[in-house]
Amino acid sequence: xxxxFSYLRLFTSTFYISAFTFGGGYVIVPLLQKKFVDGLxxxxxxEMLNMIAIAQSSPGAIAINTCxxxxxxxxxxxxxVITVTATxxxxxxxxTVISFFYAEFRDNEVVAAVLxxxxxGVAAVIADVVIGMGEKVAKxxxxxxxxxxxxxxxATFFLKVNVIIVILSCAALGGVxxxxxxxxxxxxxxxxxxxxxxxxxGALGPETKTDAVAGSASQDPTADRPPEGLGGGPGIGGxxxxxxx
Numbered sequence: 156x157x158x159x160f161s162y163l164r165l166f167t168s169t170f171y172i173s174a175f176t177f178g179g180g181y182v183i184v185p186l187l188q189k190k191f192v193d194g195l196x197x198x199x200x201x202e203m204l205n206m207i208a209i210a211q212s213s214p215g216a217i218a219i220n221t222c223x224x225x226x227x228x229x230x231x232x233x234x235x236v237i238t239v240t241a242t243x244x245x246x247x248x249x250x251t252v253i254s255f256f257y258a259e260f261r262d263n264e265v266v267a268a269v270l271x272x273x274x275x276g277v278a279a280v281i282a283d284v285v286i287g288m289g290e291k292v293a294k295x296x297x298x299x300x301x302x303x304x305x306x307x308x309x310a311t312f313f314l315k316v317n318v319i320i321v322i323l324s325c326a327a328l329g330g331v332x333x334x335x336x337x338x339x340x341x342x343x344x345x346x347x348x349x350x351x352x353x354x355x356x357g358a359l360g361p362e363t364k365t366d367a368v369a370g371s372a373s374q375d376p377t378a379d380r381p382p383e384g385l386g387g388g389p390g391i392g393g394x395x396x397x398x399x400x
Contacts, residue, residue, distance in 0.1 A: 157196030165234060166241045168195070169222055174245035177273050180210075180217030181281045187221060197229050204291060212322045218242060303328060 158164075168190055176183045184207055191198045198206075206228070210220030219242055226238030253260055260266050292300050303325055310316040 158194075160197060160229065162230065162233070162237060164195075165226065165229060166237050169226075169238045169241035170244060173218070173222075173242045176218070177277060180219075180221070181284050182277055183218045184221065185280065185284050185287065187225065191225060191229075198225065200291075202228065204288070207288075212326060299328075299332065 172183060172186045172190060176186060188200070188203050192200050192203050203225075206221055206224040207217075210217045210224060213220050219239060222238040222242040223235045226234035226236070228234075230237070289304065292304050307321050307325060310321050311318060
């Protein structure tokens with residue numbers, strides 16, 4: 156159940172997540188999802204995935220882009236201003252403080268050890284994001300999306316293709332699919348049936364239930380008989396024919 160919206164809660168939630176997120180934009184993604192999708196219920200999971208895709212393919216930091224889209228979705232332009240402010244304040248304050256003691260931080264062995272330990276945790280969080288997003292694509296049971304995901308991974312990991320080229324290619328493929336679905340509506344029908352098939356498997360659909368009820372009613376000889384005391388036709392409720400007057 157979605158919790159009541161407030162601008163203060165939007166600011167504090169985004170500020171808190173940004174203040175305790177280390178390792179880049181991909182680390183903040185699961186935290187935003189758990190907070191605003193699972194915790195507050197202000198955004199649907201599918202919408203969150205779309206925001207991440209748009210933020211990743213747009214110029215700039217993915218964390219700030221995602222928070223801007225999230226704030227705009229929840230509370231319009233004011234929400235976007237609130238979330239971008241809450242997202243940028245923690246790193247701005249932290250970097251400002253560190254800049255006064257940069258020489259001490261640079262040569263401090265304790266700080267270096269802490270950062271090395273954080274790298275392992277960040278890698279685990281990013282791996283969790285990748286696995287979670289991959290599972291959501293797999294659950295969609297779309298062969299083209301699955302093939303695109305595998306091809307994009309192979310292109311970046313094995314062939315060392317530039318990420319920008321991969322993202323633009325995937326975007327172009329999505330545009331082509333949309334254009335074909337508009338040109339050939341039967342493709343959209345097949346996709347809808349394919350998506351609905353797992354949910355309807357092993358269950359009796361509403362139309363089937365209606366047909367079954369209609370069939371049983373037609374076999375019952377008393378189905379169309381009016382209750383006793385009520386006449387058929389225009390005399391219902393007031394007797395039968397002239398006697399009802």
